[in-house]
Amino acid sequence: MKKNIIYILIAVVGGLALGYVLFGSSSKTSENAVSAEGQNHDHSGETAADMWTCSMHPQIMQPEPGDCPICGMDLIPAESTSDGLAANQFTMTENAMALANVQTTTVGNAMNMEAGTVGLSGKIMENEEANAIQASYFDGRIERLYVNYKGQEVTKGQLLATIYAPKLVAAQQELITASSLKESQPALYKAVRNKLKLWKLSEKQINAIETSGTVRENFPLYATVSGTVSELLSAEGDYVKQGQPILRVSNLNTVxxxxDVYENQISEINKGQKVTITTNAYPTKKFTATISFIDPVLNTQTRTVMVRATLNNKDNLLKPGMFVTGSIKGLDNLSGASQISVPSSAVLWTGERSLVYVKTDSEKSIFEMREVTLGAKSGDNYTITDGLVSGDEIVTNGTFTVDAAAQLQGKKSMMNQGKAEMKDEVETEMNMKLSESVQQQLKEVLPNYFTMKDAFVNSNAKKVSQFASELKAKIDTIDLTKLGTMEQSHITKSKKLLKTISENEDLETQRSHFVMLNRTIIPLFKNIEGLSKTAFIQKCPMANSNKGASWLSTEEEIRNPYYGEAMMTCGSVIDSIQ
Incomplete structure (x- = not known):
């Protein structure tokens, strides 16, 4: 029995030894192969995320890692598509582009087509200086109206109407009676004749009444000017008062x-300048006009000034209401020379926004939506004052098809503004736990904030730097140990941004950091209780590259710190701290 057990043990040990000899080396070989394969694995397809976002606030997108400006959490790499596209980029197949006839154009300077020339859009209007009103010179009833439709040509001396005028009938009888007494009472006779002259009767008409001795009941009314009837103001059978208009006549020999001239073009427009005008009605003809009037008041809705030029129209080619385009040459210092010009077919409108689609890769069909600010329209082109740079390749044909592709892929489009466009009011609705002592310190900080904000309004970079340093010094005194993690993050981030602002005297750089500062510091101020004076939270939708940016103010009146005098009143009150 003992011998059998010994044999079994020897067999087991032998089997293990033989297995190690046969399979041990191959296992090592496999491990080495796996290790070598791991060392030789190609990582070239793995790229670091270009953008960083917050898991709690996905509207935050920054080009480098850091803290979320809203909640203070660490930023994480933003998701990208499997082919490495940015969050709002999308692709179209070559087949889809060909079927939709999608075409792109590389945009450049609006003035490159013809240096020193600006294009204007307008319309033909009546020359109001040549208009005239034909009125009744006495009370009466219109018995017959010989001019009875708009557009009818009228010549001076033409019979316009006959009017029954009781007072004129009595005055005629007075003339007939006074004519028999003109030798004995010449003053009376002269007074009666003058009375008729005041009613615009001519010497010939008065002499005819006196000679015939007959009273005329229906008296004729003659045209005093030549022109085209532009408006009928009375009809047959109407009772009219002395001086009441019967019709308006326009002389269209001149129009x-x-x-509409935009603000950035006003400085180059002057009276007496020549304007070359074309119209779709006569595409081969060019008309030359002279600027005769520049409206002294700016239209605050369109930010334009009306400019008027007078045109000779003896051939009656130009009709009031026609659309025309004009060009003014020789403007060497035109302030709009750096603007971009795009075809009108490239622009989509959503009511408040103007959009174009940019092809971001010249080699691939990769697109993204871009919001732009439109300037003046010249013919079939718009100038772009913001949103594009020279060299951008944009979609100029098939724009709606590209927009539809963006919508289907869930990207930013006409109907979908995307996560990055979410309202930033959420940043002010955060509930923070602030002790009474910290709230008191923040109340003492507020006046320094307002002083710095006013320096931004005045575009004084040196003062901004000084006041930012003073504000940081006060915030430095806040005891962070009495705050939670989120509150500490907001204070710390605010101090970093204030330090950056104080150490930089480039105004645009300061303003870009002021955007971030307000995102971190307004939620703190929003959680203060018992302010002595209401603070208004205001927002400019155009600031921060049209993404919008907020600030605090003690006054409800808008005084924009992001643009200063350039756009002082841009913005609105979105909330308040009582």
Whole structure:
């Protein structure tokens, strides 16, 4: 029995030894192969995320890692598509582009087409200086109206109407009676004749009444000017008062061309400049006009000034209401020379926004939506004052098809503004736990904030730097140990941003950091209780590259710190701290 057990043990040990000899080396070989394969694995397809976002606030997108400006959490790499596209980029197949006839154009300077020339859009209007009103010179009833439709040509001396005028009938009888007494009472006779002259009767008409001795009941009314009837103001059978208009006559031998000129072009427009005008009605003809009037008041809705030029129209080619385009040459210092010009077919409108689609890769069909600010329209082109740079390749044909592709892929489009466009009011609705002592310190900080904000309004970079340093010094005194993690993060982030602002005297750089500062510091101020004076939270939708940016103010009136005098009143009150 003992011998059998010994044999079994020897067999087991032998089996293990033989297995190690046969399979041990191959296992090592496999491990080495796996290790070598791991060392030789190609990582070239793995790239670091270009953008960083917050898991709690996905509207935050920053080009480098750091803390979320809203909640203070660490930023994480933003998701990208499997082919490495940015969050709002999308692709279209070559087949889809060909079927939709999608075409792109590389945009450049608006003035490159013809240096020193600006294009204007306008329309033809009546020359109001040549208009005239034909009125009744006495009370009466219109018995017959010989001019009875708009557009009818009228010549001076033409019979316009006959009017029954009781007072004129009595005055005629007075004339007949006074004519028999003109030798004995010449003053009376002269007074009666003068009375008729005041009613615009001519010497010939008065002499005819006196000679015939007959009273005329229906008296004729003659045209005093020549022109085209532009408006009928009375009809047959109407009772009219002395001086009441019967019709308006326009002389169209000269007409006005009125144009809307944008603010950035006003300085180059002067009276007496020549304007070359074309119209779709006569595409081969060019008309020359002279600027005769520049409206002294700016239209605050369109930010334009009306400019008027007078045109000779003896051939009656130009009709009031026609759309025209004008060009003014020789403007060497035109302030709009750096603007971009795009075809109108490239622009989509959503009511408040103007959009174009940019092809971001010249080699691939990769697109993204871009919001732009439109300037003046010249013919079929718009100038872009913000949103594009020279060299951008944009979609100029098939724009709606590209927009539809963006919507289907869940990207930013006309109907979908995307996460990055979410309202930033959420940043002010955060509940923070602040002790009474910390709230008191923040109340003492507020006046320094307002002083710095006013320096931004005045575009004084040196003062901004000084006041930012003073504000940081006060915030440095806040005891962070009495705050939670989120509150500490906001204070710390605010101090970093204030330090950056104080150490930099470039105003635009300061303003870009002021955007971030307000995101971190307004939630702190929003959680203060018992302010002595209401603070208004205001927002400019155009600031921060049209993403919008907020600030605090003691006054409800808008005084924009992001643009200063350039756009002082841009913005609105979105909330308040009582």
């Amino acid at each position: 006005w061309a009125t144009f």
